[in-house]
Amino acid sequence: MKDNTARPHPGLDLGQKKDIQSCDHPDCREEGLFRAPKSRDRPDDYYWFCKPHVRDYNTSWDFFADMDRDQINAWQRDSQTWHRPTWRMGTRPMGGMDGIRDDMGIFEDLAGFAGRFTENAPPNPGKSTYGAEDMRQLAILGLDESATIADIKNAYKKLVKRYHPDVNGNDASAEDKFKEIVNAYHHMTSLKSGSSE
Template identity: 45%
Template sequence: MKASGFKRSWRVPFDEPPKPRTRHCDHPGCTAEGEYRAPKSRDHLTEYYWFCLDHVRAYNASWDFYKGMSPEQIEAELRRSTTWQRETWPLGAKTGNRRFNFGIHDPFGVFDEDVVREQNAKARAETPEQAAMRVMELDGELTLAILKKRYKLLVKRHHPDLHGGDKAAEEKFKEINQAYTTLLASLTA
């Protein structure tokens, strides 16, 4: 089967591509091709000079990004650069007083300060024996003889008859009797 009026040609016409425009070196008096870019200033980092190899080397050797800045300004710029010039906040600043609402075992109170306060309160809570020792003004090793001697001394000192029926003395006397009973029970048990 023969196609009418159509002749195949495997030859593709070869047109010479247009020559790329060449930039001239931006260094004054240089006629070489400017192939290498260099930023114009630290404030305009997207605007460039185009230099030949020799002049870009000289420009880079003499260019200082921080030229004209005080040490405080340099430090501020370095800090901003570490976060890619984005605004940051101190940790927890945007969260407010939000509490976590998921249930996890947090014995050290990492997520909730109330847990720490409760645990500290439990740790500081006195046992009945410790409270009784405090009331009896005793510390250290306790024997039955020491307890009885201290009891007699405190009863004589705080007896309500000696204070003319004073309510505070009466309450202290009751407290001493209760402490004595508690300590006596723990020593004889």
């Protein structure tokens, strides 16, 4: 690429001078108005081209040129989280909070939240960890917020036997209740997706 020094724009009047970028393509004297990345590893470093040359450059440039299929898949998967580390909800150890400033005490109660879906979760009187939708789904199963996952499973089994359409002669109201029960069960067990069944 040629040396790209800024030069004053000849079309300005009233004594104003503006530096313009010349096209980075060799032997081109047009203005470089369009930027193109120099490398995948240097995202803030650009070439500046005129319109025809940026089209040529973009047509021939392959972001994944030196990567194999596994590396490409890994890059694309990591790009979904902007290449930042992630972990499954509920699996990050509480010690991972070390070094984070918490001047307002926002993370003080996280230790109590972590045990929410264990089989023998301790009751937490006066402080619900469930949202309004969770509470509605628990009510459909005939349970309250003190229910463990074992309680949810037991209530589901009993209610399914009682409201199954085959048992109720395909009664429409029983079928609707059955669907609500199934949805409530799936809602509550999906909250436990990070734990073992």
